[in-house]
Amino acid sequence: MNENILKLKLYKPELEKAVPKKSPYRKRVSPSSIIAAVILIGAIFLVILKWESIVDILYKPKAIYLKFAAKSTYKPSPPDTMRQRQIADSLAKLVQQKVITALNVIDSIKLSMRWKRGIIDFLKYFPPGLNPKKVYTIDDEFIVIEGTSKTRAYLDTLIDLAVLKGAFINCEIIKTEQTSIGTRYLMRTTKQPVERVWDDNFVSIQPYKRKEVLDRIDSLSRAAGLTGNITPLDEEIHGEDFKRYLLLFHGRGSTSSIVEFLEGIDKLEFYVQIISSGIEFATMNNRLTLLMGLNYLTPKMSTPKGEQTNLQ
Amino acid sequence: MPKLKGEVAKRTLGIVISDREIIVVEGKRSGKKFYLLKAARELIGDKGIVENGRIVSESACILKLRELIDQIKPEAVFASVNIPANLVLLKTIPLDPDIIERFPDWMEWEKEKHSVDASIKSELSYLPIGAKTSDGELYLMASVRKDIIIERKRVIEGLGLTLIAADPDPVAAYNGFIASCREDDESNYLFIDISLPFYTFFATFNGKFVYGGTKVTSVDYHGIERGNPPQVLFDSLAREIHQSALEFFAPYGDFPQNATGIILIGYFAPSETLKNTLGNFFLPPILNTIPYDKKRLKFKVGKDFGNVWGAYIKGCGLALRSINE
Secondary structure, eight states: TTTTSSOOOSSOHHHHHOOOOTTTTTTOOOOOHHHHHHHHHHHHHHHHHHHHHHHHHHHOOHHHHHHHHHOOOOOOOOOOOOOHHHHHHHHHHHHHHHHHTTTTTTTTEOOOHHHHHHHHHHHHSSSSOOOOOOEEOOOEEEEEEEEOHHHHHHHHHHHHHHHHHHTTEEEEEEEEEOOOSSSSEEEEEEEEEOOOOTTTTTTTTOOHHHHHHHHHHHHHHHTTOOOOEEEEEEEEEEEEEEEEEEEEEEEEEEHHHHHHHHHHHTTSSSEEEEEEEEEEEOOSSSSEEEEEEEEEOOOOOOOOHHHHHHHO | OOOOOSSSHHHHEEEESSEEEEEEEEEEETTTTEEEEEEEEEEEETTTSEEEESOHHHHHHHHHHHHHHHHHOOOOOOOEEEEOOGEEEEEEEEEOHHHHHHHHHHHHHHHHOOOOOTSSSSEEEEEEEEEEOOOOOOOOEEEEEEEHHHHHHHHHHHTTOOEEEEEEEHHHHHHHHHHHOOOOOOOOOEEEETTTTTTEEEEETTEEEEEEEEEEEOSSHHHHHHHSSOOOHHHHHHHHHHHHHHHGGGGTEEEEEEESSEEETTTTOOOHHHHHHHHTTTTSOOOOSSOOOTTTTEEEOOTHHHHHHHGGGHHHHHHHOOOOO
16 A cells, blocks of 8 residues: 555654553453453364364365466466567667767766756757757766657757857767657767866855845846746865856847956856866857856955054 | 554544644544544534634633544643645655755755745645646655644643644545545545635646645634625635636636535535535536545544545544554
8 A cells, every 4th residue: 555655754753762652541451352262262272273184284285286287377477569669679780879879088078967867858949959858868978868869950950069069068969860760869968177276365256145146147038039948057066165056048149248248257256167168159149058066156355444544 | 762562652632723623633544544543523613722823822722622633532731733725835846866866955946936035935845646747757746844843842841741643634635535435546636725714726637636725714714604794795705716726726627516526624624505506607516525434534523524625634644654654
């Protein structure tokens, strides 16, 4: 019964202290009823002993096991359907491909799960894009996804991926395969080492402030006339106190919108470090990716007025 | 600590503390069966004991619960308590199964996205609900302020009981239903918990939990509680509930208009007038009793209890929790 109920752990009892107390309402079993039960069980046992066939069973247990074993029949597991076999075959081919291509990856940093999710988010956002329908696997290096793009969309996707490269993310389609429901892509994803330049005045943004910051940048991009999406990525930990919170922005818009957005970022009271960017210029609809690090700047220390007076 | 065995570990008290009523249910689990042993309920509306889900008078609350416990004389020493839906953040999030393992702070991150004030200390719990989408496996995330749990824990301990779990109202009601319905039941039900001033929605799709949301009514619910309330009040409430249900379940296509049935639970579940009025707004039938499998759920409080079980289902769900989990 308890397998399907939802067991949330909003409160966890301290097990050591959870010593069962006795309920004042607990019914007590009287000694006379225990004696009566023992007598009853004894009487039943005596009856069983006199019953010859039962005694035989008690003394020849092996015979019973054999009897039951003879009755049981082996049922083979149901065969795979054609569809399952097709998927298994194509996945097996992709895995073979992975083994060969993995050898070529040398100077790269593997992407974390959040980066991978960011890429999938990115691919979902850009219309028409790959339009991923299903993600088969995401491991340290490869994403296998199934999309429904046509030739034109596929070419657009390649441009998008090139723009993404500007944000220090290298995502390339190394194999495609047509299936009955769409195209299956094997994508290799790596990122270049992110620049790590620090200023002692930087202070990390508190976790509870992140959503606020994210919303601010989002509204700024919309106000500038960009259509896009922001995906939270990793939190880079540097030292005991400092954390850099990374965001990936990807969007489209006119050149003036991009400039307005970048100017707006520059005026924010918290510090947005644009780590890298990728832009693909088109007539009216430029594609832009930004990899941003968020930090606060500590207020600059000013000399107290009292000290100045003393000097005079 | 080794698992507790024997009768003491099998029995749990489910305690529901809400604005309008308090409920105590003693349940016992045995294999696949759940025995509803004892149950008592008292209306406490307008007595200044609980307001908007928060316990205003701890001593009065303990006193009222003590009266109910003395009435039913339970043998259980462990208890689970409800958390009103309006005080809980409940979300269903699609995730890749291994992401939590790789990023332990992922759910904290998700919680922060939905929290109004993330600086307040809160408890967080999440678990898979056994359903998958193209974006990943669905996880139910629940978060509640720590002080809300602490105030309820103090009441339970004030009764001399040991608190073992605290479940949000919709989760408790779902557990009560899913543990007692037919195991092959693939119906889609809409549950409406009318525990005024709040009403809460959740659904079961093929037995999986789908949370809708909770709202506070704008109708004069005190008027409904008085003797011979005018029909116009019921009409207003039913219209509001219908509209909210459509809003909450908008992402789920034609649901709830194509639901198998609508089940009323909570404080107003027994109201025949409200059932009839809601029937004028919703296409699916408003069920008179909650369907259950007689082999799984055994009423030791009288066979007719099945007719009013909807008012106690949250307590039953809470009584299903065990010290050994």
